[in-house]
Amino acid sequence: MRLPRRQFLHLAAGAAALPAISRSTEAQTYPTRPITMVVPFLAGSSADATARVLAEQMRSSLGQPIIIENVSGADGSIGTGRVARARPDGYTIELGVTSTHMMNGAVYSLPYDVVNDFAPISPLATVPGVLFARKTMPASDLNELIAWLKANPNKASAGIATSYQRLVTAFLQKETATQFTFVPYRGGAIQDLVAGHIDLVFGNADPLALVRAGSIRAYAVASDTRLSLAPDIPTFGEMGLPLSFSDAGWQGLFAPKGTPKEIIDRLNAATVQALADPLVRSRLADLGFEIFPLEQQTPSALGAFQKAQIEKWWPLIKELGIKPE
Numbered sequence: 001m002r003l004p005r006r007q008f009l010h011l012a013a014g015a016a017a018l019p020a021i022s023r024s025t026e027a028q029t030y031p032t033r034p035i036t037m038v039v040p041f042l043a044g045s046s047a048d049a050t051a052r053v054l055a056e057q058m059r060s061s062l063g064q065p066i067i068i069e070n071v072s073g074a075d076g077s078i079g080t081g082r083v084a085r086a087r088p089d090g091y092t093i094e095l096g097v098t099s100t101h102m103m104n105g106a107v108y109s110l111p112y113d114v115v116n117d118f119a120p121i122s123p124l125a126t127v128p129g130v131l132f133a134r135k136t137m138p139a140s141d142l143n144e145l146i147a148w149l150k151a152n153p154n155k156a157s158a159g160i161a162t163s164y165q166r167l168v169t170a171f172l173q174k175e176t177a178t179q180f181t182f183v184p185y186r187g188g189a190i191q192d193l194v195a196g197h198i199d200l201v202f203g204n205a206d207p208l209a210l211v212r213a214g215s216i217r218a219y220a221v222a223s224d225t226r227l228s229l230a231p232d233i234p235t236f237g238e239m240g241l242p243l244s245f246s247d248a249g250w251q252g253l254f255a256p257k258g259t260p261k262e263i264i265d266r267l268n269a270a271t272v273q274a275l276a277d278p279l280v281r282s283r284l285a286d287l288g289f290e291i292f293p294l295e296q297q298t299p300s301a302l303g304a305f306q307k308a309q310i311e312k313w314w315p316l317i318k319e320l321g322i323k324p325e
Contacts, residue, residue, distance in 0.1 A: 040079025127249035159189030205288020
């Protein structure tokens with residue numbers, strides 16, 4: 001039996017509206033099952049540490065567990081690509097960092113767009129870099145180190161495990177007019193620094209215990225202020241080298257493009273609540289991380305920050321000729 005044209009069009013329009021109604025219903029009841037947070041680096045990394053601290057607190061707000069899944073490789077682009085291809089339903093999110101959502105877009109030929117294929121949820125923290133050196137390096141401070149590097153071109157080596165480290169180390173080399181060798185690592189650069197096999201490494205605050213133990217040196221921190229964990233380590237600015245990479249290390253939460261706004265808002269509210277928890281703040285401070293101010297913990301703020309970072313660093317990445325190792 002053939003339907004009258006008007007009745008057919010009415011039924012067709014109703015059928016087309018079903019997916020939208022379904023998505024709206026899902027957003028209103030979200031979440032109804034566990035959420036996967038992809039960390040595009042190995043377990044034990046700084047991103048992994050943040051994810052596990054955050055996930056535990058977000059669970060109480062969302063009423064569902066957040067499962068951490070480490071998907072490492074290619075400076076985080078493998079795990080990030082997986083999130084870009086995930087269903088935009090709020091059940092797959094990512095803890096992204098400088099490498100995955102800024103640098104990799106300039107360094108790699110990616111099958112996704114680091115901006116347009118993701119929906120920002122919230123910025124989390126900045127991760128100030130610290131310039132570490134082997135304990136036998138013949139320089140007592142940053143200025144002496146620069147003088148030694150200039151007097152000994154290409155005699156020093158710097159361990160490079162991430163695209164972020166390549167960027168800040170190359171920037172340091174450019175700004176100080178020094179020359180030294182880059183040694184690529186998949187991990188374990190700090191261990192080689194302790195053993196004296198390499199001379200320099202840019203890292204986060206994790207190795208500060210080794211500094212206190214006298215196993216390695218720390219010359220300066222790439223931050224506007226000194227770290228509360230190590231107030232005796234000066235900033236680059238204090239040492240007369242106002243390098244503008246204090247904001248080069250950061251972390252944020254992202255979802256796949258197309259994730260409904262109601263779900264993004266739900267995840268953002270849970271993130272903001274978690275970042276306000278004293279235990280979370282204490283744990284991240286212990287890691288040397290600096291949480292973004294409350295007024296900046298919004299999806300739009302993360303999106304604007306990411307784009308500003310790209311505008312700032314991509315031209316320099318191209319100028320320095322930074323390529324994947």
